[in-house]
Amino acid sequence: MFHVVRSSAVPLADQLVEELSSLIESRRLAEGTRLPSIRLLARRAGVSAFTVTAAFEKLLARGLIESRRGSGHFVAVRRELKMPVEVELGPPVHADPGIHFAHSATDARDIRVPAGAGFLPASWYADAIPASALSKMACSAATQGRAPSQGDGALRELLAQRLHLEGVPAAAHNIVVTAGASQAFDLIARKLLAPGDTVLVDDPGYFVLPTQLKARGLQLVSVPRCPDGPDIGALEEAARLHRPRMFFTQTLVHNPTGVSASPANCHAVLSLAEKHGFLVVEDHVYTDFATSHRVSLAQIDELRRVLYVGSYSKILSPGMRVGFLAVAEALVAPLIEAKIVSVLTGSALIECVLREVLASGTYRKHVQRLRDKLASARSRAVERLREAGLCIEHVPSDGMFLWARLPSPLDAEELAAHARRTGILLAAGPMFSISGGSRDYLRFNSAYAADPLLVSFLNERRPLIAQG
Amino acid sequence: MFHVVRSSAVPLADQLVEELSSLIESRRLAEGTRLPSIRLLARRAGVSAFTVTAAFEKLLARGLIESRRGSGHFVAVRRELKMPVEVELGPPVHADPGIHFAHSATDARDIRVPAGAGFLPASWYADAIPASALSKMACSAATQGRAPSQGDGALRELLAQRLHLEGVPAAAHNIVVTAGASQAFDLIARKLLAPGDTVLVDDPGYFVLPTQLKARGLQLVSVPRCPDGPDIGALEEAARLHRPRMFFTQTLVHNPTGVSASPANCHAVLSLAEKHGFLVVEDHVYTDFATSHRVSLAQIDELRRVLYVGSYSKILSPGMRVGFLAVAEALVAPLIEAKIVSVLTGSALIECVLREVLASGTYRKHVQRLRDKLASARSRAVERLREAGLCIEHVPSDGMFLWARLPSPLDAEELAAHARRTGILLAAGPMFSISGGSRDYLRFNSAYAADPLLVSFLNERRPLIAQG
Numbered sequence: 001m002f003h004v005v006r007s008s009a010v011p012l013a014d015q016l017v018e019e020l021s022s023l024i025e026s027r028r029l030a031e032g033t034r035l036p037s038i039r040l041l042a043r044r045a046g047v048s049a050f051t052v053t054a055a056f057e058k059l060l061a062r063g064l065i066e067s068r069r070g071s072g073h074f075v076a077v078r079r080e081l082k083m084p085v086e087v088e089l090g091p092p093v094h095a096d097p098g099i100h101f102a103h104s105a106t107d108a109r110d111i112r113v114p115a116g117a118g119f120l121p122a123s124w125y126a127d128a129i130p131a132s133a134l135s136k137m138a139c140s141a142a143t144q145g146r147a148p149s150q151g152d153g154a155l156r157e158l159l160a161q162r163l164h165l166e167g168v169p170a171a172a173h174n175i176v177v178t179a180g181a182s183q184a185f186d187l188i189a190r191k192l193l194a195p196g197d198t199v200l201v202d203d204p205g206y207f208v209l210p211t212q213l214k215a216r217g218l219q220l221v222s223v224p225r226c227p228d229g230p231d232i233g234a235l236e237e238a239a240r241l242h243r244p245r246m247f248f249t250q251t252l253v254h255n256p257t258g259v260s261a262s263p264a265n266c267h268a269v270l271s272l273a274e275k276h277g278f279l280v281v282e283d284h285v286y287t288d289f290a291t292s293h294r295v296s297l298a299q300i301d302e303l304r305r306v307l308y309v310g311s312y313s314k315i316l317s318p319g320m321r322v323g324f325l326a327v328a329e330a331l332v333a334p335l336i337e338a339k340i341v342s343v344l345t346g347s348a349l350i351e352c353v354l355r356e357v358l359a360s361g362t363y364r365k366h367v368q369r370l371r372d373k374l375a376s377a378r379s380r381a382v383e384r385l386r387e388a389g390l391c392i393e394h395v396p397s398d399g400m401f402l403w404a405r406l407p408s409p410l411d412a413e414e415l416a417a418h419a420r421r422t423g424i425l426l427a428a429g430p431m432f433s434i435s436g437g438s439r440d441y442l443r444f445n446s447a448y449a450a451d452p453l454l455v456s457f458l459n460e461r462r463p464l465i466a467q468g
Numbered sequence: 469m470f471h472v473v474r475s476s477a478v479p480l481a482d483q484l485v486e487e488l489s490s491l492i493e494s495r496r497l498a499e500g501t502r503l504p505s506i507r508l509l510a511r512r513a514g515v516s517a518f519t520v521t522a523a524f525e526k527l528l529a530r531g532l533i534e535s536r537r538g539s540g541h542f543v544a545v546r547r548e549l550k551m552p553v554e555v556e557l558g559p560p561v562h563a564d565p566g567i568h569f570a571h572s573a574t575d576a577r578d579i580r581v582p583a584g585a586g587f588l589p590a591s592w593y594a595d596a597i598p599a600s601a602l603s604k605m606a607c608s609a610a611t612q613g614r615a616p617s618q619g620d621g622a623l624r625e626l627l628a629q630r631l632h633l634e635g636v637p638a639a640a641h642n643i644v645v646t647a648g649a650s651q652a653f654d655l656i657a658r659k660l661l662a663p664g665d666t667v668l669v670d671d672p673g674y675f676v677l678p679t680q681l682k683a684r685g686l687q688l689v690s691v692p693r694c695p696d697g698p699d700i701g702a703l704e705e706a707a708r709l710h711r712p713r714m715f716f717t718q719t720l721v722h723n724p725t726g727v728s729a730s731p732a733n734c735h736a737v738l739s740l741a742e743k744h745g746f747l748v749v750e751d752h753v754y755t756d757f758a759t760s761h762r763v764s765l766a767q768i769d770e771l772r773r774v775l776y777v778g779s780y781s782k783i784l785s786p787g788m789r790v791g792f793l794a795v796a797e798a799l800v801a802p803l804i805e806a807k808i809v810s811v812l813t814g815s816a817l818i819e820c821v822l823r824e825v826l827a828s829g830t831y832r833k834h835v836q837r838l839r840d841k842l843a844s845a846r847s848r849a850v851e852r853l854r855e856a857g858l859c860i861e862h863v864p865s866d867g868m869f870l871w872a873r874l875p876s877p878l879d880a881e882e883l884a885a886h887a888r889r890t891g892i893l894l895a896a897g898p899m900f901s902i903s904g905g906s907r908d909y910l911r912f913n914s915a916y917a918a919d920p921l922l923v924s925f926l927n928e929r930r931p932l933i934a935q936g
Contacts, residue, residue: 054829056829057828057829057830057832057833058827058828058829060829060832061826061827061828061829061831061832062629063629063630063632063633094801094805096805099805099808099809102617102808102812103617103804103805103808106613106614106615106616106617106813107616107617107618119613119614122609122612122613123609123612125612125613126609126612128612129606130606131603131606132603133606134602134603134605134606135599135600135602135603135606137602138597138598138599138601138602138603141590141591141594142787143785143787144590144591144593144594144596144785144786144787145574145587145590145593145786145787146574146587146781146786146787147574147787148574148575149570149571149574149575150575161530161531162531164531165531179647179811179814179815180811180812182810182811182812183810183811186809186810186811190683208808208809208812211809212809212810215658215809313614317611317612317817318612318613318614318816319610319611319612319613319614319615319815319816319817319820320815320816320817321811321812321813321814321815322815333562336571337562337564337567337571340567340570340571340676341567341654341676341679341680341683342650342651342654342680342810343647343648343650343651343654343789343811344570344648344650344676344789345574345789346647346789347647347787347788347789347790347815347818348786348787348788349785349787349788349817349818349821350815350817350818352787353817358529359526359529360525360526360529361522361524361525361526361528361529362525363529364525364528364529365525
């Protein structure tokens, strides 16, 4: 009856689970049947009692058998429910192109080349978190209790130390831990802004942010992004005309252009913030990709007008949603309140793993490896894209993004729609622009942009490009 | 110079870190000083080169030393920043009593007896997640990539199987994984309701929920909660008068009363929902604490009018914020959209650990242990509280909560304020009531309610109670 294969890669317990569940599901073992005792079954199958117990636990977890105290295990009585038909649904189509992109980039199974994606290949993160850091957490009382709403205290100390090294003066009490930068933006929009307020955003800029801000009923005004930072003239005019409450910007390793603002530009932005009385939310999601030390708004301003948004989800592990806000002391309590109202608190397990990785020095090494990989991927990608006729005016020295212009008459959205049908995900310019600009731009991810499938897709369109 | 103690519990690398950082911080090793080579230092300290490398990694992570390629390690040049003074701040005082309670329950360090808390002692969760489940995750590619916004597919399959066992017909595509029940409520409030809509809530009921709903601009109407479920007469009147869009309720192991609604009551609630056209959000956060099979609204309704909110944060681990929504197919896409806009996606690491624990049968065993512990804690607690003069009309058969009435003239809020000064956290009735009722009730957590400090605090107030 029970036939286990010792040489199989499938664990013995799983082989038993397989065999028993097929007997139960085919009703060869009828509902209510008493199963042989663990000892008897172990003897018949030629395995240990421990193996049978493990198999029974899994069958119990799946509800296929029941345990009755003192009298053993029985095939469970099955409920017949009118189940909804299980269908293979693609991700739903969202009206907002940014939301649709964010959703399908991770959830769609038909993407072969995620050339426009905002994340690196999973394999690049393989060594980021050592197994020892995780198994250590299982024995740590800190991960068994609830994390403080503000975030683990020891983690906040470490983050403050790291900010200090960046030249940003923050103490642990200035920091609120969040589930990535997205949650940080959400908390700011919920609590520090009111519906109807006007805010400024980079154009082009990170594409989910405008949708987050609009969902809160905010009025958005775009500030063109130049290679050396926000367009100062346009920023001044927007500040004068619209009296904005905040400016959301990304100084270092800007998404999607990949370039960083100049120190002079930083100074001009802050001067305008002071003159016109707006706050600046500075997105530091890609800062650790920067190979050399760069000047940021938070450094110059020392957290008076600047709210610093950090994240480890892009660099340490996309599988851990963890970031933080570093802000002036007066803003801490309202942000904690917004966090309690939306998610109560964060996951202590995630916060403790990050703490461990930061303290041990693992993070520093991992970042160095990523930068090295990106540097060589970037030069390969630039070469291939240029060969295919695309123009990259400013090749960034850091990070994953390349902002490439298509020669006319090619339209980025049309090209992306074609590419999608062959399993290539492209990120079309207009998605990054609330003014609907950048129609002839694409954002590429260096890690995927030299993929042969993409390169041949682009080269097939060369005749079109050459005509244009 | 370097003096390590082999017999110490402190790892050798950490001893070196300690010694070197004190030399650097006291400036006995000046900025820019070149450190001895790893090999030389290892020889001098009598440790391995591996130990010195690990120590250097930690010093590099803390920014105390710098590494220059090819020329070794140097004491880092320190930036002098005007740092904010690091102060030991207690958690801020929030105007909303529920938010204040939620915040101080985890963040305040002066609580000795969390008798009113909504979570169990951390030690009760010590075996919930085996170390093997965590270290397995480190090697799993699934945790290195970003989780789909809807939640890990294999986890959703398992959740659907478990719902099936509860008698709720849901498929994986009906499920959206969330960061606990709090996020589920937030997503519903953001996307399926509009400011100005009226919703009904249990009174008494879970205390953060009303604040979450009010933050979205919703009008709240309370429905009194009786021992067998919501007061049907009051529910009918509220439905007629206020035309609510939704009713947020907790059928099984209700917070704060601990009791479950009867099947007849469930039928009456659903009939009213159909007649008056409102949806029901059913909070199943404590369902797995129920020792016997109970009837819920979701079972009877089969997810047509009912939105099922589940969570593993209360039972498996407060350190992992993970729960889910199981809803009719038409509601899935809007809820995913709300999730993208607020947090982009969840943590794959957390979702994969939950998947592992559910599939292996570990969860089932852990739940059984918790139930057993709670049963004995509950009878001890009931005894002590009754001895101290409190009245518990309905002793629940499941879960952690006891809803106890103080004899007049004692006021629950005054008593809680007194208790707080002696390090005892009490949960006063009015916090659970949007109508300001339950002034003479306290919610106790069975796990802490027999604590000698609490018992003597209550007994000291007995004379007052006897006078009343």
